[in-house]
Amino acid sequence: MKIIRVIAEVGLLYVFYLIGDYLQKLLHLPVPGSIVGLLLLFVLLLLRIVPVKLIENGSSFILAYLPMFFIPATAGIMNHLDIFSGRGLLLIAILVVSSVLTMVVTAHSSEWIAGLSASRSSRRPYRARGIREKGKEA
Amino acid sequence: MRILLAAGFVLFNVVIYLMMALLYKRYRLPVLLPALTATFTVVVLLLGFHISYDTYMIGGQWINRLLGPAVVSLAYPLYKQRNVLWENLPAVLGGTITGLLVGMLSGLLMAASLGFSKIYVLSILPKSITTAVAIQISGNLGGDSSLTSVFVMIAGFTGAIGGPYIIKLFRIRSESGIGIGLGTASHALGTAKALEYGEQSVSMSSVAMTVCAIVGSIVGPLVAWIMYH
Numbered sequence: 001m002k003i004i005r006v007i008a009e010v011g012l013l014y015v016f017y018l019i020g021d022y023l024q025k026l027l028h029l030p031v032p033g034s035i036v037g038l039l040l041l042f043v044l045l046l047l048r049i050v051p052v053k054l055i056e057n058g059s060s061f062i063l064a065y066l067p068m069f070f071i072p073a074t075a076g077i078m079n080h081l082d083i084f085s086g087r088g089l090l091l092i093a094i095l096v097v098s099s100v101l102t103m104v105v106t107a108h109s110s111e112w113i114a115g116l117s118a119s120r121s122s123r124r125p126y127r128a129r130g131i132r133e134k135g136k137e138a
Numbered sequence: 139m140r141i142l143l144a145a146g147f148v149l150f151n152v153v154i155y156l157m158m159a160l161l162y163k164r165y166r167l168p169v170l171l172p173a174l175t176a177t178f179t180v181v182v183l184l185l186g187f188h189i190s191y192d193t194y195m196i197g198g199q200w201i202n203r204l205l206g207p208a209v210v211s212l213a214y215p216l217y218k219q220r221n222v223l224w225e226n227l228p229a230v231l232g233g234t235i236t237g238l239l240v241g242m243l244s245g246l247l248m249a250a251s252l253g254f255s256k257i258y259v260l261s262i263l264p265k266s267i268t269t270a271v272a273i274q275i276s277g278n279l280g281g282d283s284s285l286t287s288v289f290v291m292i293a294g295f296t297g298a299i300g301g302p303y304i305i306k307l308f309r310i311r312s313e314s315g316i317g318i319g320l321g322t323a324s325h326a327l328g329t330a331k332a333l334e335y336g337e338q339s340v341s342m343s344s345v346a347m348t349v350c351a352i353v354g355s356i357v358g359p360l361v362a363w364i365m366y367h
Contacts, residue, residue, distance in 0.1 A: 076284025
């Protein structure tokens with residue numbers, strides 16, 4: 001019974017993907033159709049138009065086996081084995097350096113922004129009270 | 139005949155994945171991650187038996203087709219974490235956008251200045267984005283999906299293995315900073331590592347990973363356009 005539910009829900013996710021793909025082509029969006037589908041589903045979940053129960057099992061199933069779906073695409077590397085030797089190794093070094101940079105810049109800029117909004121929100125109650133009192137006077 | 143061949147390759151793919159997933163469950167070593175070991179086994183077997191990639195893809199393309207709904211299904215964890223997202227929206231958005239720009243530009247500039255051809259440079263671009271989305275971005279831009287898929291794995295391992303050193307060396311102090319950093323730079327592998335830094339880290343990392351995929355699919359083509367126009 002659960003299997004039928006999962007298959008039906010995966011089918012529904014597929015429909016969202018097809019709609020996303022259709023919208024992407026129709027509107028010439030630079031974003032992949034699957035991302036359009038993701039955003040569409042996310043908004044409909046937030047608006048409670050699509051109840052989360054309708055996609056819960058299917059999503060959990062796909063996400064649990066996610067790495068399996070990458071294997072065929074990744075196996076294409078068998079036609080590019082040269083990247084693991086000679087100059088190809090430079091690419092690996094570039095990837096490592098650039099990933100370290102990504103992590104450091106992301107972490108520090110998010111901490112900086114969180115610090116800014118934290119100091120602003122600690123001032124907020126004071127100001128909020130001021131506004132409310134003014135409202136009362138009027 | 140063709141249908142039998144397709145079914146055979148799908149089964150081959152699933153069985154190898156399940157075996158490797160069991161192996162990983164037993165030993166829990168990062169080098170045994172099924173995405174890595176299963177792909178490796180598939181490639182070795184195909185090369186060993188002189189089966190071409192195109193032949194394998196007669197079945198493989200059917201599994202590939204599920205990548206679209208797989209990306210859509212990321213809406214579910216994002217929805218479950220929506221409160222984390224709203225509460226930290228400026229930090230998550232600001233962090234991922236700056237990090238993505240620096241990551242994409244640094245990768246492109248290093249690869250281009252070392253003389254790598256356009257296909258390699260464009261395949262590097264979406265490296266910090268979760269595989270299912272990255273290979274679509276790469277394909278759309280004129281990169282090679284399988285190169286990108288391997289590059290995404292390397293970016294993932296950089297965070298999963300190097301993460302603790304990066305955190306110490308570059309003084310990343312907050313649980314949120316660690317989570318957003320790992321999720322943006324190293325997607326799902328980074329999020330798995332974030333488990334070790336507490337609940338706040340994991341939820342921030344998983345939110346950052348999905349936001350990074352959405353933002354990256356918008357920023358990516360822009361960066362590629364700036365680079366090649």
